[in-house]
Amino acid sequence: MLxxxxxxFDILREWQKRTENAYVPLPDSALAEDAEGxxxxxxxxxxxxxxxxxSDHLSAIRSHIEARDLFPLAHLxxxxxxxxxAAQATWVLAPNDRQERVRRGRTVASYLYKYHLNFLRKLQGSSDEPHIGTDAVxxxxxxxxxxxxAIREADDDxxxxxxxxxxxxxxxxxxxEQKKVDETLLAWQGGSGAAHGQPWPLFGTPGTVQKSVPADGLAEFQAGGSLVRIGNYYMAAFYLTEHAWTLFERRCAIAMPGPPTV
Structure with missing residues (x-):
């Protein structure tokens, strides 16, 4: 598995280099047209x-693996x-129909604004004194x-x-392919369990061992880090990110004029 x-890992390093700076769509590209929405x-x-x-989260795993420092829950x-x-990027870029890309982009933006504003309201409420910067944001x-x-409601969305x-x-x-889609959803569900502090994603996996023989039906288990445990999770995320990059490059491209007709 290692x-x-x-x-x-070399591909991850390249992705990190690509994302060091902000991205501005080239004029006349599909992404530039999408921005009008x-x-x-x-x-x-x-x-x-x-x-x-x-790219950031996969690279964190890479750093841990290279340091030979594995974590049972954190890597999930x-x-x-x-x-x-990766799914967010893929979801908004996949449709060939521009209106659908814009609709999906607005859906994600709406979600972002909602939870960013919730956070800011909580931040404002936690301070004894108003903060001009927080209030402005x-x-x-x-x-x-x-x-x-208002724009989305006008479009009945x-x-x-x-x-x-x-x-x-x-x-x-x-x-x-249904099997790979199912495995991707399992990685999402298992990772969510780990993110919420639940132990069940570790049950029955490599790296988890029973430490005692139960006399009363209750046994102690111990879980360590395992590359085999995270293998499907990691590769699902990696391949989905790779697909998202392919879509991104496609939408970045500028449509070239066809050959002149005679």
């Missing part, structure tokens, strides 16, 4: 944010975050959220982001 995971957090930014998140959580980022996020809501459905749709785009 050789399989290690074979991806909501320029304040356009499809390109939604996708770029997802690619950054995926890192895989989960990478999977969500909260006001702008609330304004953008309202503007986007009241959909909300469902992360499980987003991941399933993205997995179909990347893998087009």
């Amino acid at each position: 050789s399989v995971l290690a074979s991806t 909501w320029p304040f957090f356009p499809v390109s930014t939604v996708a770029w944010s997802g690619l950054i998140a995926a 959580t890192l895989c989960r975050s990478a999977l969500v980022g 909260a006001a702008l996020v609330e304004q953008r959220r309202g503007e986007l809501r 009241r959909s909300e982001l469902n992360t499980t459905e987003m991941i399933e749709s993205a997995a179909w785009s990347a893998f087009a």
Whole structure:
């Protein structure tokens, strides 16, 4: 398993280099046209944010593996975050129909504004004194959220982001095979269990051993880090990220004029 995971590391380093700077779509590219649908957090930014998140979390796992420092739960959580980022990028970029890409991008942006504003309101409430910077950001996020809501309602779009459905749709785009889609969803569910502090993702997996013989039906188990345990999780996130990069490069391309007719 180590050789399989290690074979991806040079690609991860390249992804990290690509995402060091902000991305601005080239004029006349599909992503530049998509930005007209909501320029304040356009499809390109939604996708770029997802690619950054995926590359960042996978690279964290790479660093741990290279340092030979494995964690039973944390790596499942890192895989989960990478999977969500890759799915977000794939989901908004996959449709060939521009209107559908814009609709999906707006759906993610709406989700972002909602939870960012929730955080800012909590931050404001936790302070004894007003903070001009926090107040200004909260006001702008609330304004953008309202503007986007009005645009979406005018298009009769009241959909909300469902992360499980987003991941399933993205997995179909990347893998087009029921078994691999199912494995991707299992990685999402197991990673979510780990992220929420639940032990069940470790049950019955390599690296988990029974430490005592139960006399009363209750036994002690011990779990350590395991490359085999995270193998499917990691590769699902990696391949989905790779697919997202392919889609991103396709949408970045500028349509070239065809040959002249005579």
